[in-house]
């Protein structure tokens with residue numbers, strides 16, 4: 001079974017993904033893959049340099065994530081340009097990692113994909129688990145974690161589909177507004193319900 005883990009920015013996907021990792025599940029992490037495919041020397045980084053100029057490359061040759069983030073979260077045309085370059089590379093690498101885990105004989109694989117709905121990747125997975133938060137908690141946690149002012153955080157939030165749309169498309173929802181323990185409890189109930197316990201693997 002392939003479980004797609006998604007949600008909105010700062011809703012708690014990495015927090016839940018970490019819990020799943022501790023339980024022993026294999027994880028394909030789209031944010032991590034997005035870093036791997038732009039490593040210095042990669043074809044994707046060269047394409048980004050071609051599209052956005054030398055300005056987005058740090059002196060050590062790596063992508064200036066802060067600069068690119070500031071650009072794409074405020075300008076939809078730049079976001080589309082970056083997505084068109086980087087998403088095919090991310091998709092290929094995610095599918096490669098998924099195939100490797102399945103070849104190993106893993107019965108359950110987690111695919112942590114923040115933009116699962118935005119990129120219409122529902123067909124990559126068998127079940128969709130959405131980590132949801134209230135707008136108030138999302139804004140507060142995003143501002144704190146990324147040290148952003150309210151306007152910057154709101155720009156990032158509005159670059160994604162609304163939380164309610166993701167909840168509607170979910171097979172199960174974790175409401176990550178309480179304690180970490182409460183979130184873990186919800187996760188365990190869902191894994192039981194889906195018969196996806198690690199012991200069954």
Ligand SMILES: CC(C)(COP(=O)(O)OP(=O)(O)OC[C@H]1O[C@@H](n2cnc3c(N)ncnc32)[C@H](O)[C@@H]1O)[C@@H](O)C(=O)NCCC(=O)NCCS
Pocket residue numbers: 008009010030031034064065066068069072079082083086090113114115159160
């Ligand atoms: C713009 C970049 C360089 C900013 O890097 P930074 O280290 O600040 O953020 P990080 O990669 O950790 O992403 C944080 C979160 O931002 C959101 N996000 C990232 N990219 C996008 C995007 N293109 N559209 C909407 N939301 C996005 C996701 O919720 C993600 O979990 C980076 O996010 C990136 O390369 N984005 C394009 C690839 C992508 O779409 N990644 C999302 C997973 S497929």
Ligand SMILES: Nc1ncnc2c1ncn2[C@@H]1O[C@H](COP(=O)(O)OP(=O)(O)OP(=O)(O)O)[C@@H](O)[C@H]1O
Pocket residue numbers: 007008009010011012013014015016031114141142145176177178179180183
């Ligand atoms: N239940 C919780 N209570 C308090 N803080 C939390 C809770 N869950 C997550 N957080 C904090 O909120 C922030 C966002 O969580 P996390 O990084 O897991 O979100 P994410 O969905 O993976 O974000 P992104 O889309 O940006 O990668 C983090 O600083 C995390 O420590």
